[in-house]
Amino acid sequence: MFEKLQNLDRRWIFLFVLLSVIIPLLFPLGLKLHTSPPVEDIYNYIENLPEESVILVSFDYGPSTEIELNPAAKAVVRHAFRKKIKVVTMALWPMGAQMSQNVMKEVAEEFDAEYGRDYVNLGYKAGGSVLLLSLKSGFAQQFPTDVNNVPLSDLPLMNKVKDYNNCALVVSLSAGVPGIREYVLIVNTQFGKTMAGACTAVTAPEMYTFLNSGQLMGLMGGLKGAAEYEKLVGIEGNARKGMDAQSVVHLVIVLFIILSNIIYFVGEYRRKRME
Amino acid sequence: MRREIPMAITTITGVIMIVVFFVPMWGHWSDIFLKWFTVIAGFALVLGAGSLLLVNLNKISRKASGWGYNVILILGLFVMAGLGIFQGIKPGTPYDFIFRYIFTPLSATMFSLLAFYIASAAFRAFKAKSPEAALLLITAFVVMIGRVPIGEVMWNWLPWAKALPLTTIIEDWVMGCFNTAGQRAIMLGASIGIISTSLKILLGIERSYLGGGE
Numbered sequence: 384m385f386e387k388l389q390n391l392d393r394r395w396i397f398l399f400v401l402l403s404v405i406i407p408l409l410f411p412l413g414l415k416l417h418t419s420p421p422v423e424d425i426y427n428y429i430e431n432l433p434e435e436s437v438i439l440v441s442f443d444y445g446p447s448t449e450i451e452l453n454p455a456a457k458a459v460v461r462h463a464f465r466k467k468i469k470v471v472t473m474a475l476w477p478m479g480a481q482m483s484q485n486v487m488k489e490v491a492e493e494f495d496a497e498y499g500r501d502y503v504n505l506g507y508k509a510g511g512s513v514l515l516l517s518l519k520s521g522f523a524q525q526f527p528t529d530v531n532n533v534p535l536s537d538l539p540l541m542n543k544v545k546d547y548n549n550c551a552l553v554v555s556l557s558a559g560v561p562g563i564r565e566y567v568l569i570v571n572t573q574f575g576k577t578m579a580g581a582c583t584a585v586t587a588p589e590m591y592t593f594l595n596s597g598q599l600m601g602l603m604g605g606l607k608g609a610a611e612y613e614k615l616v617g618i619e620g621n622a623r624k625g626m627d628a629q630s631v632v633h634l635v636i637v638l639f640i641i642l643s644n645i646i647y648f649v650g651e652y653r654r655k656r657m658e
Numbered sequence: 659m660r661r662e663i664p665m666a667i668t669t670i671t672g673v674i675m676i677v678v679f680f681v682p683m684w685g686h687w688s689d690i691f692l693k694w695f696t697v698i699a700g701f702a703l704v705l706g707a708g709s710l711l712l713v714n715l716n717k718i719s720r721k722a723s724g725w726g727y728n729v730i731l732i733l734g735l736f737v738m739a740g741l742g743i744f745q746g747i748k749p750g751t752p753y754d755f756i757f758r759y760i761f762t763p764l765s766a767t768m769f770s771l772l773a774f775y776i777a778s779a780a781f782r783a784f785k786a787k788s789p790e791a792a793l794l795l796i797t798a799f800v801v802m803i804g805r806v807p808i809g810e811v812m813w814n815w816l817p818w819a820k821a822l823p824l825t826t827i828i829e830d831w832v833m834g835c836f837n838t839a840g841q842r843a844i845m846l847g848a849s850i851g852i853i854s855t856s857l858k859i860l861l862g863i864e865r866s867y868l869g870g871g872e
Contacts, residue, residue, distance in 0.1 A: 396781055414808055415811070420829065446766060449766055450770075513692055513696065517692035524689075592845060627807075630809075632773060633808070639777060639780060640780050
């Protein structure tokens with residue numbers, strides 16, 4: 384038995400992980416979720432913005448991290464549209480423009496938001512932090528047209544949103560580089576704009592340094608951050624649905640680590656006794 | 659001259675960008691360079707696509723192991739680029755369909771596989787073999803369990819849960835204190851390294867970016 388556990392086939396571990404994802408998704412546990420201050424701060428900031436304010440949302444991720452970041456994007460945009468806040472989106476990642484298009488289309492349909500008047504998608508532009516630096520001279524300098532090649536001058540919203548100064552908040556939804564870090568260094572530190580971020584759970588520890596220094600006003604870390612925002616906005620989105628599965632998977636991994644350590648220490652004890 | 663001219667361009671551009679940062683009234687100089695950079699960055703994408711094409715065509719011509727995958731990659735490159743350029747990427751277009759229903763699930767699946775490998779690797783390698791490893795292990799437990807709702811449920815069974823909420827331990831202590839201190843140390847070290855390398859490039863000491871193996 385002990386030897387079997389020592390050489391446990393990894394396919395058993397895969398099976399346990401698979402089941403711990405599928406079962407809670409099919410039969411939700413209904414675990415209670417508490418919100419944390421970094422997420423509440425973003426919610427409260429947007430909640431207190433006056434109607435007709437504009438927020439800039441940057442989709443700095445691709446399809447691989449869609450599961451973690453799309454729920455955060457949808458929750459923020461839903462909150463904005465509910466408060467009659469205008470949304471301008473752009474992307475520092477090539478696939479970000481498409482991610483933005485899909486999220487905005489879905490949420491806009493719910494709120495009857497009109498493209499060009501309530502929201503605009505500027506699309507992707509290469510350059511990362513240099514692009515962010517150059518946008519200080521105006522969005523039209525680098526984005527003469529939107530993602531669908533419509534001139535910005537033909538879009539009513541962009542007639543009043545010329546540069547960062549017209550945006551009450553900048554939100555970066557980031558899965559890596561370029562992303563929140565570049566926004567903090569350029570848009571917050573150099574141009575003094577209020578910044579919030581949503582990132583994958585893997586990159587969240589790094590972002591806490593910016594949160595702690597006040598350079599980030601709030602942070603949604605991973606699926607949990609998105610789930611907390613969904614709770615604050617009052618929607619039952621994919622993040623909240625996924626939290627039960629994530630809870631069980633984390634628990635299963637921890638149990639596997641405990642088991643492996645028991646096996647290790649028992650093995651060490653036996654080895655020493657044999658000597 | 660093949661090396662001197664690029665070095666001169668690098669030094670002049672770098673010095674101007676540094677000066678403009680401290681003298682905002684000369685900002686129009688940096689605007690010109692920033693526009694140039696965006697154009698050059700756009701060309702880098704074309705260069706990347708060209709390089710991808712060459713490497714894969716080479717493998718196909720040699721019939722290297724797994725050359726079928728290279729064919730699929732090139733087909734994917736041309737199909738997606740062609741559809742995007744000629745029919746646009748608006749919702750409802752073929753590009754959008756492939757992106758949503760083929761590319762996105764495939765990418766998400768690849769990323770999801772990490773969960774399985776992490777679980778397997780943790781079982782094999784995450785052992786408290788030393789006091790430092792034990793400390794890391796305990797912190798990992800606290801963060802992994804504390805960052806999900808089930809952790810709060812388990813924590814609330816403990817008698818001191820009300821006096822010491824789990825959020826305080828995770829947000830304020832682990833993430834806000836220990837994690838931030840470690841991350842800042844790494845960031846400061848990396849930043850000093852970047853400054854040092856940048857200065858070496860501007861002064862012409864570091865020339866490896868020019869290529870040529872020097």
